[in-house]
Amino acid sequence: xxxxxxxxxxxxxxxxxxxxxxxxxxxxxxxxxxxxxxxxxxxxxxxxxxxxxxxxxxxxxxxxxxxxxxxxxxxxxxxxxxxxxxxxxxxxxxxxxxxxxxxxxxxxxxxxxxxxxxxxxxxxxxxxxxxxxxxxxxxxxxxxxxxxxxxxxxxxxxxxxxxxxxxxxxxxxxxxxxxxxxxxxxxxxxxxxxxxxxxxxxxxxxxxxxxxxxxxxxxxxxxxxxxxxxxxxxxxxxxxxxxxxxxxxxxxxxxxxxxxxxxxxxxxxxxxxxxxxxxxxxxxxxxxxxxxxxxxxxxxxxxxxxxxxxxxxxxxxxxxxxxxxxxxxxxxxxxxxxxxxxxxxxxxxxxxxxxxxxxxxxxxxxxxxxxxxxxxxxxxxxxxxxxxxxxxxxxxxxxxxxxxxxxxxxxxxxxxxxxxxxxxxxxxxxxxxxxxxxxxxxxxxxxxxxxxxxxxxxxxxxxxxxxxxxxxxxxxxxxxxxxxxxxxxxxxxxxxxxxxxxxxxxxxxxxxxxxxxxxxxxxxxxxxxxxxxxxxxxxxxxxxxxxxxxxxxxxxxxxxxxxxxxxxxxxxxxxxxxxxxxxxxxxxxxxxxxxxxxxxxxxxxxxxxxxxxxxxxxxxxxxxxxxxxxxxxxxxxxxxxxxxxxxxxxxxxxxxxxxxxxxxxxxxxxxxxxxxxxxxxxxxxxxxxxxxxxxxxxxxxxxxxxxxxxxxxxxxxxxxxxxxxx
Numbered sequence: 003x004x005x006x007x008x009x010x011x012x013x014x015x016x017x018x019x020x021x022x023x024x025x026x027x028x029x030x031x032x033x034x035x036x037x038x039x040x041x042x043x044x045x046x047x048x049x050x051x052x053x054x055x056x057x058x059x060x061x062x063x064x065x066x067x068x069x070x071x072x073x074x075x076x077x078x079x080x081x082x083x084x085x086x087x088x089x090x091x092x093x094x095x096x097x098x099x100x101x102x103x104x105x106x107x108x109x110x111x112x113x114x115x116x117x118x119x120x121x122x123x124x125x126x127x128x129x130x131x132x133x134x135x136x137x138x139x140x141x142x143x144x145x146x147x148x149x150x151x152x153x154x155x156x157x158x159x160x161x162x163x164x165x166x167x168x169x170x171x172x173x174x175x176x177x178x179x180x181x182x183x184x185x186x187x188x189x190x191x192x193x194x195x196x197x198x199x200x201x202x203x204x205x206x207x208x209x210x211x212x213x214x215x216x217x218x219x220x221x222x223x224x225x226x227x228x229x230x231x232x233x234x235x236x237x238x239x240x241x242x243x244x245x246x247x248x249x250x251x252x253x254x255x256x257x258x259x260x261x262x263x264x265x266x267x268x269x270x271x272x273x274x275x276x277x278x279x280x281x282x283x284x285x286x287x288x289x290x291x292x293x294x295x296x297x298x299x300x301x302x303x304x305x306x307x308x309x310x311x312x313x314x315x316x317x318x319x320x321x322x323x324x325x326x327x328x329x330x331x332x333x334x335x336x337x338x339x340x341x342x343x344x345x346x347x348x349x350x351x352x353x354x355x356x357x358x359x360x361x362x363x364x365x366x367x368x369x370x371x372x373x374x375x376x377x378x379x380x381x382x383x384x385x386x387x388x389x390x391x392x393x394x395x396x397x398x399x400x401x402x403x404x405x406x407x408x409x410x411x412x413x414x415x416x417x418x419x420x421x422x423x424x425x426x427x428x429x430x431x432x433x434x435x436x437x438x439x440x441x442x443x444x445x446x447x448x449x450x451x452x453x454x455x456x457x458x459x460x461x462x463x464x465x466x467x468x469x470x471x472x473x474x475x476x477x478x479x480x481x482x483x484x485x486x487x488x489x490x491x492x493x494x495x496x497x498x499x500x501x502x503x504x505x506x507x508x509x510x511x512x513x514x515x516x517x518x519x520x521x522x523x524x525x526x527x528x529x530x531x532x533x534x535x536x537x538x539x540x541x542x543x544x545x546x547x548x549x550x551x552x553x554x555x556x557x558x559x560x561x562x563x564x565x566x567x568x569x570x571x572x573x574x575x576x577x578x579x580x581x582x583x584x585x586x587x588x589x590x591x592x593x594x595x596x597x598x599x600x601x602x603x604x605x606x607x608x609x610x611x612x613x614x615x616x617x618x619x620x621x622x623x624x625x626x627x628x629x630x631x632x633x634x635x636x637x638x639x640x641x642x643x644x645x646x647x648x649x650x651x652x653x654x655x656x657x658x659x660x661x662x663x664x665x666x667x668x669x670x671x672x673x674x675x676x677x678x679x680x681x682x683x684x685x686x687x688x689x690x691x692x693x694x695x696x697x698x699x700x701x702x703x704x705x706x707x708x709x710x711x712x713x714x715x716x717x718x719x720x721x722x723x724x725x726x727x728x
Contacts, residue, residue: 029053106389147345171298224716290326365710630693
């Protein structure tokens with residue numbers, strides 16, 4: 003037996019694990035690493051199942067090529083030759099704008115995924131680039147871009163020092179956090195209460211997070227902007243503000259908030275005016291306070307407004323860039339210039355619906371339009387990396403039908419799933435334990451500064467390719483260099499680009515150094531490790547990969563410190579507290595005050611033992627609370643005459659789901675979890691617990707107006723009993 007230390011790559015919490023493996027590489031046990039200074043031994047059911055997930059017998063081991071309806075295993079060379087023929091044939095006939103790329107959530111959690119995805123998108127030479135960002139987080143990037151001139155300037159709650167935490171549309175006890183990296187989020191919330199602090203949760207469902215809170219407030223789905231504007235109005239009207247950072251636009255903010263008094267918005271959000279006023283006063287009076295909001299308010303109408311208002315409240319109460327409030331992490335690696343600074347958007351627009359580009363991407367809600375609509379620039383080929391679009395995108399069934407019409411599709415994915423089965427070629431990456439691991443993006447939004455590197459626990463088999471070689475060979479094919487081009491050529495090209503930036507960016511610890519000399523001194527067993535070594539040496543702590551390897555339990559880099567001046571990129575050098583781009587959206591929100599609420603709406607649901615669609619094939623993670631049920635309040639069950647099953651209809655489709663009556667959800671709201679719908683799946687366990695695809699009910703034609711993010715919460719539906727044979 004031997005021991006390996008590993009950062010869990012499944013979700014955003016970066017928990018540290020201690021694995022015991024036998025001589026054959028089989029994982030015998032997974033425990034939390036108690037010596038890790040950040041997670042301190044915490045582990046959740048997903049992390050504890052890492053070995054079973056990694057050893058899943060349904061994972062693909064070799065490339066697959068489809069002929070008709072039949073799949074066959076092929077060599078890597080044959081797979082890349084097939085891809086070269088497919089992509090170059092589409093380019094020759096229709097041009098590069100007929101190509102598209104999609105990058106799924108797991109690309110944020112692997113070194114090869116995050117380091118190579120931008121290069122692949124650039125090599126394809128198309129503006130049709132999409133990612134999971136416009137499924138769950140783009141409004142946060144846009145609001146931060148408009149306020150701070152930097153779409154990646156995302157502040158996180160200083161969980162370990164705050165006295166008052168207001169959570170809106172998030173369930174971190176089950177999700178373990180999102181855009182706020184905090185191992186043992188549940189324990190940190192309990193510690194907040196133990197030290198005399200207060201935890202308030204606002205959510206249309208009494209989640210596990212709400213159950214441990216001091217107070218839970220029901221609110222109508224999709225109404226967060228009303229509630230938040232009501233708090234802002236109260237803070238301004240009662241002179242409860244204590245702004246501690248330089249801002250411009252306070253008068254404009256007062257004008258925007260004037261029409262959203264608590265008495266005016268109470269009916270729309272379902273929260274009494276007195277409660278809205280009290281929450282505002284409590285936030286202002288607390289020694290320190292933070293407002294944190296995530297997926298629930300990022301995937302509804304007016305979600306960019308909601309994300310903006312969250313930061314407005316943190317600023318008005320004096321809790322922005324301040325200990326105990328919300329702060330910016332300082333990662334160990336060089337902050338790369340992802341996206342334009344100062345922030346701009348709409349540099350190009352989608353062909354069919356004219357939706358604006360955001361951070362070099364278009365909203366995935368319009369991908370089906372681009373595939374189905376004839377004309378110059380029609381998408382005819384797709385490169386998809388680690389994404390199950392049929393289950394995760396709005397109106398997934400429509401997108402699935404559109405994918406079938408493509409001339410060519412290649413997927414980088416370990417599974418034959420609902421999306422990859424529509425591809426022509428599937429390229430399986432190595433197992434998680436066979437790859438090095440460092441969280442390049444997650445540690446930019448951590449609640450404590452920290453660094454940890456995981457060496458591969460298992461070696462690659464002779465017939466496997468490392469993830470970076472798979473991505474590099476795709477890049478080289480897209481560049482027109484053919485299927486036989488040596489990936490080492492591109493690895494050095496990409497490393498050279500990183501070194502060029504690292505020696506030129508102001509503030510880099512390598513600024514002014516000779517790139518060639520830096521290259522000579524780099525250490526690492528793979529191209530991503532060499533790149534990481536460069537980024538660490540250029541970073542603010544001047545660490546190296548060798549130092550991280552010498553400390554496998556991770557390095558504590560200290561509590562968050564004020565650093566707004568370092569991340570602010572606005573032309574004026576001040577926070578834009580009332581971006582003019584949001585004025586029209588605020589007017590649209592005022593107009594919605596007089597619109598009657600739908601009788602019944604659908605929301606999504608987080609599950610502790612699930613993560614999108616790819617954990618439903620692990621036996622010990624399926625069942626119990628991890629089931630696909632329609633949660634309905636007993637009042638609605640009786641009113642609608644529901645039995646064991648219910649038919650749920652929306653403007654786009656319908657599903658029949660098992661009914662779970664629970665008082666945890668407010669009347670007028672039903673909930674389905676995300677990522678299910680595995681009927682007929684090649685994944686054996688998932689096929690036995692298929693559930694239904696909640697995104698058969700969501701509508702890709704309606705999005706958050708500003709960001710283009712998909713809307714998954716507050717979807718109008720009708721619910722009826724299933725009679726007879728259904």
